[in-house]
Structures are given as structure tokens and as C-alpha cells.
Amino acid sequence: MSLRTLLDLPAPAKLNLFLHVTGRREDGYHLLQSVFALVDWCDLLHLETRDDGRLQRHDLGPALPADDLCLRAARALQQASGTRRGVDITIEKHVPWGAGLGGGSSDAATVLLGLNQLWGLHWPRARLARLALGLGADVPFFIGGRNAWVEGIGEALQPVDLRPQRWLLLKPPIAVPTAAIFASPLLGRDTKPATLLDFLADPDGFKHNDLQQPATAYSPQVQEAVALAARCGDHSRMTGSGSAVFAEIGSEAQAIQARQQLRSLPEGWTGWLGRGLERHPLSDFAV
Numbered sequence: 001m002s003l004r005t006l007l008d009l010p011a012p013a014k015l016n017l018f019l020h021v022t023g024r025r026e027d028g029y030h031l032l033q034s035v036f037a038l039v040d041w042c043d044l045l046h047l048e049t050r051d052d053g054r055l056q057r058h059d060l061g062p063a064l065p066a067d068d069l070c071l072r073a074a075r076a077l078q079q080a081s082g083t084r085r086g087v088d089i090t091i092e093k094h095v096p097w098g099a100g101l102g103g104g105s106s107d108a109a110t111v112l113l114g115l116n117q118l119w120g121l122h123w124p125r126a127r128l129a130r131l132a133l134g135l136g137a138d139v140p141f142f143i144g145g146r147n148a149w150v151e152g153i154g155e156a157l158q159p160v161d162l163r164p165q166r167w168l169l170l171k172p173p174i175a176v177p178t179a180a181i182f183a184s185p186l187l188g189r190d191t192k193p194a195t196l197l198d199f200l201a202d203p204d205g206f207k208h209n210d211l212q213q214p215a216t217a218y219s220p221q222v223q224e225a226v227a228l229a230a231r232c233g234d235h236s237r238m239t240g241s242g243s244a245v246f247a248e249i250g251s252e253a254q255a256i257q258a259r260q261q262l263r264s265l266p267e268g269w270t271g272w273l274g275r276g277l278e279r280h281p282l283s284d285f286a287v
């Protein structure tokens with residue numbers, strides 16, 4: 001039995017370096033192609049086991065939905081494993097939500113990885129990833145721990161090595177509802193499928209997000225954010241279903257401009273100047 005009863009763990013955000021909608025499944029879910037890239041903007045989770053089987057969450061910072069993805073992840077693992085143990089989860093939330101940064105999905109993955117260890121379950125990652133898909137399409141990526149070429153609705157992952165990159169991330173003060181963007185009549189659903197080899201041969205040819213146009217129609221602040229990030233960095237574009245955007249910071253001069261911009265953001269906006277991660281901080285975490 002594991003002697004550890006508490007863990008402090010990071011949950012990093014992701015960017016979609018590009019996102020193509022290539023079709024639709026019979027159940028209405030859209031088929032995607034994307035490269036998911038981990039970034040060093042992280043939530044912090046404190047997990048402490050309980051012997052009474054209860055699952056409880058405490059928020060440091062903004063209040064999350066009552067039955068948030070962390071509690072749902074803990075409950076799913078508790079039920080599937082049959083453990084009698086519980087957990088107190090304290091979330092220090094830094095990554096904004098409704099942003100396309102996958103923060104909630106990453107929190108859920110970190111809870112699964114942490115509880116797998118604290119509860120002494122020793123599930124292999126592949127089994128955790130299958131449970132994770134039931135919580136959300138992006139959760140298996142965060143369990144996988146590597147930057148990835150992603151297909152299907154998020155379950156088909158192939159690890160990719162990405163070149164080191166600094167990023168400026170900006171989020172306007174609106175949350176974009178993913179369902180509304182996928183339902184938009186403005187969304188093209190027939191981008192020609194590419195292959196991982198196409199991407200590896202010409203990564204610069206993959207910088208378009210098919211969801212950006214419907215998201216901009218939902219809120220013009222998405223376009224404002226793209227324009228603002230483009231003042232400091234290159235190839236400014238939206239991540240996921242928005243509303244956050246990101247741009248490539250390729251020089252110290254751009255980084256200085258980006259820092260200045262972060263200090264003078266309009267009311268309600270938030271942002272981050274950071275780096276891509278080669279691997280998830282928990283990629284070597286014992287299972």
C-alpha cells in the first residue's frame with residue numbers, strides 16, 4: 001500500500017497549433033485533425049486522501065461549477081476501481097476556462113493520475129485514458145503526456161516532437177461555448193484530411209483553425225484578441241473553440257513587447273507569456 005496521502009500536482013494548458021474539421025460522426029460529433037501542444041500555464045491541484053470515501057473540492061480563486069471535471073474524474077475512477085477511499089481536492093485555478101486552453105480537461109487528467117497513485121490502483125495509462133475519454137474529448141491527451149497529432153474527436157493520439165517555442169496567449173473577457181461553435185452554420189466541415197507526415201514535412205503550412213470564423217461571429221472580441229496578439233507576435237490565431245488566442249514569440253524584442261502588452265491589457269482581459277513544454281510535467285509519474 002502507498003504511504004503517501006497527499007500530492008501537489010500541476011495541470012498544464014494546451015494550444016491547438018491548427019485545427020481542421022474534416023467530417024462528422026453519425027452521433028453528430030465532429031471529426032477533427034489537430035496538433036495539441038502543452039504550454040507552461042498551469043493550474044495547481046492539491047490532493048489529500050480521505051478514508052471515509054467522500055469526494056470534496058475546495059476552490060482557491062474563482063468558484064468552479066459545483067460538479068466540476070475534477071470531482072467527475074474522481075467519481076469515475078472511484079466507481080470504476082471500487083476503492084473505498086475518497087479525496088479532498090483543492091484547486092488553485094490560473095488557466096481561464098471557456099478559452100480553448102483545455103484547463104478543465106487538464107485538471108481532470110491530473111486528478112486521475114494523482115488518485116491512481118494515492119489510491120494505490122496502478123492502472124496503466126492506456127486504461128486511465130479510456131476512462132478519461134468519457135469525461136471529455138481532450139482529457140486522454142493530457143493523460144498521454146506528450147505533444148500529439150490528434151484525430152477522431154480527440155481519442156486518436158500520435159506523439160510528435162515540436163520545436164521549442166515561446167508563446168503569447170491572450171484571452172478576452174468572454175467564454176465561448178464549444179457546442180454553439182460546432183453547431184454554427186458558418187462552420188465548414190469538409191477540410192481535406194492531411195497526414196502526420198504532411199505536418200512533419202511542413203509544420204508552417206498548419207496554422208489555420210476552422211473554428212475561428214464561427215467563434216469570431218459569436219464574439220468580435222476573438223478578432224480583437226487576434227489583432228492584439230499580432231502586434232507582438234507572429235501567426236496570431238485562436239486555440240480550440242476559443243476565446244483565447246496565441247502568437248509565436250521569436251525574439252527578445254517581441255518578448256519585451258509582449259510583457260508590455262500584458263501589463264496594459266484592457267479591463268477583464270488576461271494573458272500569459274510562456275513556453276511550450278516538451279512533455280507533460282507528470283509524463284514520468286509512476287502509475
Ligand SMILES: C[C@@](CO)(OP(=O)(O)O)[C@H](O)COP(=O)(O)OP(=O)(O)OC[C@H]1O[C@@H](n2ccc(N)nc2=O)[C@H](O)[C@@H]1O
Binds near residue numbers: 152
Ligand atoms: C474543440 C476542442 C479542441 O481541443 O476544444 P476546446 O474544448 O479546448 O475549445 C475540443 O475537441 C472540444 O472537446 P470538448 O471540450 O470535450 O467538447 P465538449 O465541451 O464536450 O463539447 C460540447 C459540444 O460540442 C460539440 N462537439 C464537441 C467536440 C467535437 N469533436 N464535435 C462536436 O460536435 C458537441 O455538440 C458537444 O456536445
Ligand SMILES: Nc1ncnc2c1ncn2[C@@H]1O[C@H](COP(=O)(O)OP(=O)(O)O)[C@@H](O)[C@H]1O
Binds near residue numbers: 105178
Ligand atoms: N476544473 C475545471 N476547470 C475549468 N472549467 C471546468 C472545470 N470543470 C468543469 N469546467 C467546465 O468546463 C468548461 C470547459 O472548460 P475547459 O476544459 O477549461 O475547456 P476549454 O478548453 O473549452 O476552455 C468550462 O466552461 C467550465 O464550465
